[in-house]
Structures are given as C-alpha cells and as structure tokens.
Amino acid sequence: MLSPLTVIPVEGLPEFREGDVLADAIAGAVALEAGDVVVVTQKAVSKVEGRLVAVDPDDPLSHKALVESEAVRIVRRRGDLIITETAHGFLCANSGVDLSNVEAGFAALLPVDADRSARRIRDGLRARTGLAVGVVVSDTFGRAWRKGVTDVAIGVAGVAAVIDLRGTKDALGRELEVTEVCVADEIASAAELVMGKSRAVPAAVVRGVDPAWLREGSVADEIVRPPAEDLFR
Amino acid sequence: MLSPLTVIPVEGLPEFREGDVLADAIAGAVALEAGDVVVVTQKAVSKVEGRLVAVDPDDPLSHKALVESEAVRIVRRRGDLIITETAHGFLCANSGVDLSNVEAGFAALLPVDADRSARRIRDGLRARTGLAVGVVVSDTFGRAWRKGVTDVAIGVAGVAAVIDLRGTKDALGRELEVTEVCVADEIASAAELVMGKSRAVPAAVVRGVDPAWLREGSVADEIVRPPAEDLFR
Numbered sequence: 001m002l003s004p005l006t007v008i009p010v011e012g013l014p015e016f017r018e019g020d021v022l023a024d025a026i027a028g029a030v031a032l033e034a035g036d037v038v039v040v041t042q043k044a045v046s047k048v049e050g051r052l053v054a055v056d057p058d059d060p061l062s063h064k065a066l067v068e069s070e071a072v073r074i075v076r077r078r079g080d081l082i083i084t085e086t087a088h089g090f091l092c093a094n095s096g097v098d099l100s101n102v103e104a105g106f107a108a109l110l111p112v113d114a115d116r117s118a119r120r121i122r123d124g125l126r127a128r129t130g131l132a133v134g135v136v137v138s139d140t141f142g143r144a145w146r147k148g149v150t151d152v153a154i155g156v157a158g159v160a161a162v163i164d165l166r167g168t169k170d171a172l173g174r175e176l177e178v179t180e181v182c183v184a185d186e187i188a189s190a191a192e193l194v195m196g197k198s199r200a201v202p203a204a205v206v207r208g209v210d211p212a213w214l215r216e217g218s219v220a221d222e223i224v225r226p227p228a229e230d231l232f233r
Numbered sequence: 234m235l236s237p238l239t240v241i242p243v244e245g246l247p248e249f250r251e252g253d254v255l256a257d258a259i260a261g262a263v264a265l266e267a268g269d270v271v272v273v274t275q276k277a278v279s280k281v282e283g284r285l286v287a288v289d290p291d292d293p294l295s296h297k298a299l300v301e302s303e304a305v306r307i308v309r310r311r312g313d314l315i316i317t318e319t320a321h322g323f324l325c326a327n328s329g330v331d332l333s334n335v336e337a338g339f340a341a342l343l344p345v346d347a348d349r350s351a352r353r354i355r356d357g358l359r360a361r362t363g364l365a366v367g368v369v370v371s372d373t374f375g376r377a378w379r380k381g382v383t384d385v386a387i388g389v390a391g392v393a394a395v396i397d398l399r400g401t402k403d404a405l406g407r408e409l410e411v412t413e414v415c416v417a418d419e420i421a422s423a424a425e426l427v428m429g430k431s432r433a434v435p436a437a438v439v440r441g442v443d444p445a446w447l448r449e450g451s452v453a454d455e456i457v458r459p460p461a462e463d464l465f466r
Contacts, residue, residue, distance in 0.1 A: 002434065003426050005240040015404075036318075057435060076464040083464065089380035093455040101403040134270075140414075144377040144465035145324040147458045148395040148415025152379070162381040170334040171433035182381025185425065189383070190423035193416065193442060194238050201235065216435070225380045231309040231316065231378035232465050 003208045005008055009194040010038075010203040018050040023124025028204055035090035035214060036122065036133045039191035042139035044202035045117045045155075047110040055099070055107045063097065070095035074189040075233055086110060089224035090154065091233060092141045101200075111137065114155025114217050120206050122157040127214050134214055138188035144232055151192035153184035153219050154191025160184065160213040182223060183213055236441045242427040243271075243436040251283040256357025259436055267364045269448060270439040272424035275372035276334050277435035278350045278388075279341040288332070288340045296330065299340055303328035303419065308466055319343060322457035323387065324466060325374045327348050334433075344370065347388025348451050355390040367392025367447055372420035379464055384425035386417035386452050393417065393446040394455035416446055416457060 001202045010030045022040060032038070046052065056062040066084075068074070071084035084095045088110065096110040118135040125133050128189055137155035142148075153161060161184040161212070168176050191204035227233060243263045249255070254274060265271070279285065289295040297315075301307070304317035308324055315409055317328045321343065329343040344350045351368040370388035375381075386394060392416040401409050424437035460466060 002242040002244055002427065004242070005239070005423070007423070009237070011235055033304040100407065100409050101405060103405065104407065110413065115450070145458055145463060146385070146389040146415065146418070146456050148413045148418070148456060148463060150415050150418050172334060174333065174337065176333050180381045181425070182379065182383050185379070185381070185383050186422035186426050188427060189419035190240070192414070193419050193423060193439075194235065196443075206426075210429075217325060223379050225378055230378060231311060231314075 005190070005206065005208040007190050007194050008205040008207065009201045010205060011201060014202070015200070015203055016044050016059050016202070018048060020048045021124060023128055024046055026121070027125055027128040029054070030205055031035070032125065032129055032133055032205065033207060034133070035209070035211055036131075037134035037136060037187055037209055038125065038137045039138050039188060039204045039206060040121060041195065041202045042096070042110060042114070042137055042154060044110055045111050045114065045137050049117065050109055051101060051109040051111060052106040053109060054105055057105055063099070063107060063183055067094045070109060074184065085233065088154070090141070090204065096139060099149050101142070102171050110139070110154065115157065115220050118155040118157035132158065132188065132214070134182055134209070134217070136187050136191070138191060140192070151188040153188045153223065156184050156217040158214060159187070159209070159217050160215055161217045161219050163213060175187050183209070184195040184217065235241055238423070238439065238441040240423050240427050241438040241440065242264070242434045243438060244434060246433070246435055248433070249277050249280040249435070251281060253281045255281055255358060256354050256361055259354070260358055265358065265366055265438065265454055266363055266440060268366070268442070268444055269364070270367035270369060270420055270442055271358065272369045272371050272374075272421060272437045272439060274428065274435045275329070275343060275347070275370055275387055276327070276341055278344050278370050282344055282350065284342040284344060285335060285339040287338055290338055296332070296340060300330050303330055307336050309458060310314070318466065321347070321387070321453065322459045323374070325406060332414040335466060343372070343387065348390065349388070350449055351388040351390035360410065364449070365444070367450070371424060372435060374426070384421040386421045386456065387451040388452050389417050391447060392420070392450050393448055394444070394452050396446060415431045417450065417452065417456065421465065430444050
C-alpha cells in the first residue's frame with residue numbers, strides 16, 4: 001500500500017528577529033521524524049538573516065527604488081506591477097521585495113542565497129535532533145498565463161529540487177514523455193495549503209515524501225532556467 | 234490547533250475505458266469524508282470521455298498535426314518543443330496532447346471542458362456517497378522561467394480555484410499585498426506528490442483543506458488569465 005502524505009503546520013513559533021536560530025525554534029515546536037521535509041517561508045528566513053530594510057511607508061518611490069535595486073533586469077512593467085529578474089535568476093513581482101508580515105516601515109528582501117539558508121536550517125536540525133531531514137525555503141510567486149499566486153521553492157537542502165524520471169516506464173510500459181518533475185515547488189505548494197497568508201504559521205512539515213528524493217538538492221542549479229533556454233523572458 | 238492536511242493515493246483503480254464512471258470507481262476504492270477534495274488526473278478523465286485518438290507511432294508528423302489541430306495559437310516553437318494556446322485558454326506544451334500512460338497508437342486530448350468533467354465526478358460522488366466533496370481535474374504543465382513540470386488544475390467543482398484574501402490582515406495587522414492564491418493548483422501539486430508519473434495512481438484524496446474553500450469553483454473563470462491581462466504571451 002502506498003503511504004499518504006501528511007502536511008503539518010508548525011504552530012507556536014515566535015515572531016522572528018535577526019540572529020534567531022530557526023532550527024532551534026522549529027525543533028522545539030514540532031516532533032520531527034527522519035525523512036520529513038521542513039518548509040520554511042522566505043519571510044521567516046529573511047528576518048533571521050537581517051534582510052529587512054527601512055522604507056518610507058508614505059512614499060511609494062521608496063519601495064520602488066528598492067525593487068529596482070534588487071533587480072538585475074526589469075522584465076515587464078504595467079501600472080504598479082513590476083516583474084523583474086533577480087540576481088538569483090528568479091522572475092517575480094517586485095524582485096521579491098515584500099511588505100506583508102513585516103513591521104511597519106520595513107520591507108523584506110529575499111535571502112542572498114536561499115539554498116545556503118536551507119542548508120543552515122538542515123544542519124541546525126540535524127545538530128538538534130540527530131535526524132536527516134530535507135528543508136525547502138518557500139516564497140509566493142505569480143506566474144505567466146495563470147491567475148493567482150502559488151508557493152514555490154527558492155532554496156532547498158537535503159531534498160531534490162527536480163527529479164528526473166528519464167528512462168522510467170509508465171503504467172503501460174512505455175517511456176514517459178515528461179521526465180523532470182519539480183517536486184520542490186510541489187512540496188512548497190502543499191505546505192502553503194496549511195500555512196495560509198494571514199496566519200502566523202511560517203513553517204510546515206511534509207511527512208511521507210518518496211525517500212529517493214532525499215538527496216542533495218539546489219534550486220539555483222536545478223530549477224532556475226538559464227535565460228538562453230527560456231522562451232518567455 | 235490547526236489541522237494537518239493528508240494526501241491519500243487512491244489505489245486499486247482499474248485501467249479506465251470510454252464510458253467508465255469515475256465516481257463509481259473512486260467511491261468504491263476509498264472511504265471518502267465530507268470536505269475531502271478528490272484530485273483526478275486528466276488522463277483518466279480523457280479516457281472515460283473518449284478523448285483518445287489514433288496516431289501513427291512511427292510518424293512524428295501524425296502527433297504534430299494533432300498538436301496543431303488542438304491549438305488556437307502556436308505561442309513558441311523551438312526544435313521539437315511546441316508551446317500552444319488551447320481553446321480552453323491554457324498555455325502548455327503540445328496543446329496538452331500526450332502519449333504517456335495511453336495505449337500504443339493513441340494520444341489523449343484534453344477534456345473539452347474539465348470544469349464540466351469535475352462537476353460530473355462531484356455529482357456522481359454525491360449520488361454514491363451522499364457526501365459533498367470538491368473535485369480537481371489535474372494535468373502536468375511546464376511553466377515559464379522555472380525548470381521541471383508541476384501538476385496544476387484544469388478543472389474544478391465544489392472547490393475554489395482561486396481564493397481572494399483582499400481585506401485580510403497579516404499576522405501583524407497589516408493589509409496583505411498578495412491577495413489571490415490559486416489553491417486549486419496547490420491542491421493538484423500536493424496530489425502529484427503521491428501519484429507520481431510512473432505508477433498507476435490516477436486519483437488522490439486531499440483531506441483537511443480549509444472548509445471555506447468548498448464553494449462553487451471554475452478554472453475557466455478563475456485561473457485562465459485573459460490574453461489582454463497577460464504580459465507573457
């Protein structure tokens with residue numbers, strides 16, 4: 001029998017500040033098991049990594065200047081909406097600069113390297129619990145063609161970003177046409193279903209993923225599509 | 234305490250054929266509960282709806298002609314990769330025409346109207362079980378900018394496609410900036426994590442979604458971004 005997957009919101013976490021150790025807080029708030037994947041929101045990571053910067057809430061240009069300084073390229077602009085490419089290679093609104101769930105007068109920037117952020121959390125969880133778990137740092141991005149945002153992975157550690165099914169046969173014994181599945185984005189989306197946007201739940205545990213996915217992983221190397229291969233920027 | 238979400242693969246389903254009743258098979262294979270969301274793959278829906286068409290497996294042009302006939306517009310083309318816009322307004326590879334998990338010599342087309350397909354399954358499940366459940370018809374799409382495919386919703390019934398958090402406050406009491414979350418795509422992605430690509434598991438049950446999401450829904454009306462609003466086609 002195939003196992004179900006369980007997605008557990010991590011409750012009781014404090015409002016995080018620069019220098020807080022996410023692994024300590026998470027290990028203290030939930031009983032982890034080997035093979036779990038812990039999903040942590042970008043907002044929590046940015047706060048502990050000191051990625052908050054002051055903005056003037058009454059001056060929209062203050063936010064706009066920040067968005068442009070975090071962009072390597074402005075990809076599209078319409079009205080107030082700015083789609084940029086970030087130094088990480090992400091295409092997203094406002095370079096990922098975000099005012100929600102941040103103290104008034106501040107904006108949160110993306111982590112400098114969210115794969116590294118994920119590794120730090122994974123290493124901390126291993127030190128605290130002795131368990132090997134995967135970690136996904138998630139953020140909320142819009143996308144082309146479809147309305148509404150979904151959560152995606154911006155960093156991973158100890159879990160695959162993309163699995164390669166090349167050579168795998170389908171249920172009828174034929175080679176699969178679609179071979180690269182972005183499980184890290186799917187894990188981030190599953191976690192968002194329990195975290196919500198308005199509740200103070202910055203982490204979730206996804207229990208029961210395929211153990212074969214628990215390997216070294218990297219959003220930067222596996223998910224970010226090189227510009228030369230991208231038909232839509 | 235917040236509830237966890239559980240994603241249960243529906244095992245023991247038969248290989249579906251035209252005319253089979255998906256609701257009967259699913260209700261017989263899994264014990265549903267009120268408030269569940271049942272995710273069914275496009276492939277299963279297309280099979281029971283007779284959306285298989287003959288192709289010559291030795292003639293790539295046979296598949297290509299089908300892809301073009303299912304497109305209202307070719308959006309991009311590079312080598313063998315064709316991104317099209319379908320009559321539904323979806324942007325995807327090969328107009329959603331797919332040879333995997335289909336008998337040799339046939340290709341599966343997308344359902345004509347997957348919201349209607351989802352309503353039919355929901356109505357059948359209600360008739361069989363007396364329970365009100367949501368239904369998502371899922372398919373596997375690539376996307377701009379990010380490598381790997383993920384599962385998304387192509388039809389829904391009895392569950393929101395996009396929830397609107399406008400007016401909702403964040404954990405610190407500020408208005409949210411991001412207000413429209415595509416929960417149907419997140420539910421489809423969560424289900425894919427247990428369905429895999431190579432296993433014969435064409436359905437999953439997502440248990441524990443926010444009851445407020447269980448309302449009438451429509452991918453066509455809520456997710457498909459009108460061309461005039463789309464910056465990337």
